Amino acid sequence: MDVLLHFFVALHIIGIASLLGGFLTQMKAMSAGTARFGPAMLHGALLMLITGMILVGINEAQGHALNHIKIGIKLAILVVILGIVYVKRDEEKAEKGLFAAVGALTTLNVFLAVLWV
Template sequence: MDVLIHLLVALHIIGIASLLGGFLTQLKAMGQGTARFVPAMLHGAFTMLVTGVALVGLNQADDQPVNNVKIGVKLALLIVILGLVYVKRDDETVDRRLFGLVGLFTMVNIFIAVLWT
């Protein structure tokens, strides 16, 4: 079970790379007001959801403690991220404040994940 949990954490991190990496490639465009949600961001956000939910289930099945408040906050932020990226996935440009919010929430989730013990 441990190996499976660690594998899922690795996939969870690949999801972060895709979501945050996609965001970072658009930073210059964001400054010019021409950023768009690239497919890597949508796939990354979806990967975060699937692997995150699976991690909760596996940790519970393995009798490992799960911090429900922390997971709830991460899930709420991810739902906002996924909703925005999904709805606006075909828009050629996205308002820089909305685009920035997705990057901000992604980074907040990373800090919550590693600092909230």
Template structure:
């Protein structure tokens, strides 16, 4: 079970990298007012959602305790990010504030995962 959990953790990190990497590649474009949500950002957010839910289930099935409040907060933040990226995915330009919100919420989610004990 540990190997399976570690595979899903790795896939979860790949999703985070895709979402945050997509954001960081658009930072210069954000200054020009031409930033947009790229397909890797959407796919990264979806990967995070699917692997995160799987990780909760696998950890509970393995008998490990899961902090449901922490998972709920992370899920809420991710759903907001996913909704913003999904709704604006086809637009040529995204509002600077909305674009910054996605990057900030993704970073907040990373800090929640690593610092909330």
């Protein structure tokens, strides 16, 4: 079961890398006003959502104590990120504020995951 857990943790990290990497690679374009939400950002957010739910399920099945408040807050942040990226995915240009919000919320989610024990 530990191998399965670690496999989904790795997929979760790949999703974070895809979402945050898509943001970071377009920071220069964001300052020029030409950034857009690419498919990698959408797929990364979806991968984070799916693997996050699987990780919660695996940990619950193993009887581990989980911080449901932390999980709920991280889920709410991810749903906001996913909603923004999904709705704005076909637009040629993303507003600077929304694009920056996705990057900030993604970074916040990473810090919540690592620092909130």
